[in-house]
Amino acid sequence: MSDYPVSTTDRLIAVLVYALFALFALLCVFPFYSIVINTISANDLSARGEILFVPRQIHFQNYMDMSKIPGLWNAAMISLGRTLLGTALTVGASAFLGFMFTQEDMWRRKFWYRFTIVTMYFNAGIIPWYLTMRSLHLTNNFLAYILPTIVVPFFVILVKTFIESTPKELQQAASIDGAGTMTMFFRIMLPICKPILATVAIFAAVDQWNAFQDTLLLVTDSKLYSLQFILYNYINQASSLSTMVNLQNAGSTAMASLATKQTTASIRMTVTIIVVAPILLVYPIFQRFFVKGIMIGAVKG
Numbered sequence: 001m002s003d004y005p006v007s008t009t010d011r012l013i014a015v016l017v018y019a020l021f022a023l024f025a026l027l028c029v030f031p032f033y034s035i036v037i038n039t040i041s042a043n044d045l046s047a048r049g050e051i052l053f054v055p056r057q058i059h060f061q062n063y064m065d066m067s068k069i070p071g072l073w074n075a076a077m078i079s080l081g082r083t084l085l086g087t088a089l090t091v092g093a094s095a096f097l098g099f100m101f102t103q104e105d106m107w108r109r110k111f112w113y114r115f116t117i118v119t120m121y122f123n124a125g126i127i128p129w130y131l132t133m134r135s136l137h138l139t140n141n142f143l144a145y146i147l148p149t150i151v152v153p154f155f156v157i158l159v160k161t162f163i164e165s166t167p168k169e170l171q172q173a174a175s176i177d178g179a180g181t182m183t184m185f186f187r188i189m190l191p192i193c194k195p196i197l198a199t200v201a202i203f204a205a206v207d208q209w210n211a212f213q214d215t216l217l218l219v220t221d222s223k224l225y226s227l228q229f230i231l232y233n234y235i236n237q238a239s240s241l242s243t244m245v246n247l248q249n250a251g252s253t254a255m256a257s258l259a260t261k262q263t264t265a266s267i268r269m270t271v272t273i274i275v276v277a278p279i280l281l282v283y284p285i286f287q288r289f290f291v292k293g294i295m296i297g298a299v300k301g
Helices: 008-039 043-047 061-066 072-100 109-120 126-135 153-165 168-176 181-192 194-210 213-218 227-236 238-250 264-280 282-295
Strands: none
Touching: 008 264, 043 264, 061 264, 072 153, 072 181, 072 194, 072 227, 109 153, 126 213, 153 194, 168 181, 181 194, 194 227, 194 264, 194 282, 213 227, 227 264, 264 282
């Protein structure tokens, strides 16, 4: 404990800071909480804006109805596949390139590093990009989700900066012991880089899961639609989709009540939760690495 007494002013400032952070956290969490309680409350009350803080007439029919929508589960598998595979390849490429760009004996190291980084600042535009992807036969192809995102200059910079902040003696000692470049990378640097690689994994996973523009521009085969693209379509067609679901329910054993009858608002909110909830699971897994990975290498000297 500190030997210095804590003044009343310091206590008041601490209380004020904690109160401000608690208010900020509440403002961040409340929109998501509001959507959740609206999806499990009576749809007629939700449509009239009467669900504000506490759910009313709780039911889970919305999620059961959404699970019956054609193409939803296939789109979920496409999004899951592109997220897992794309993230793994992006992390691997970022780790290897970030490491190689710190090796002074790499042939034309500065040229290749600048050649990679310059792509952050110059972009040919959507039309040349589309023509390139089409010439590579990446339209209506699952690889269109994976190949263009393997090398991300920003992630390479993060890994390179992290490695440069580690003691050079580690690599020098391994080199003296006869370790080659690949041995040094896999057995020395890769274990050390876990914090920054976890950070890159978070960024890459969120980018892959949330992407839908590549589906919009490159994919016409419904079997390759991603979950985000399905969300995009369902939000735009929420009114007609609610009608379709209600007709399906009307053909079952009993007509849906007003509490469970689908509305435009219930469709939009339920699909939003279905799409957003899985990616939220990524943060608790990697959160302990996140701050350390970002901050190491940010300050030198």
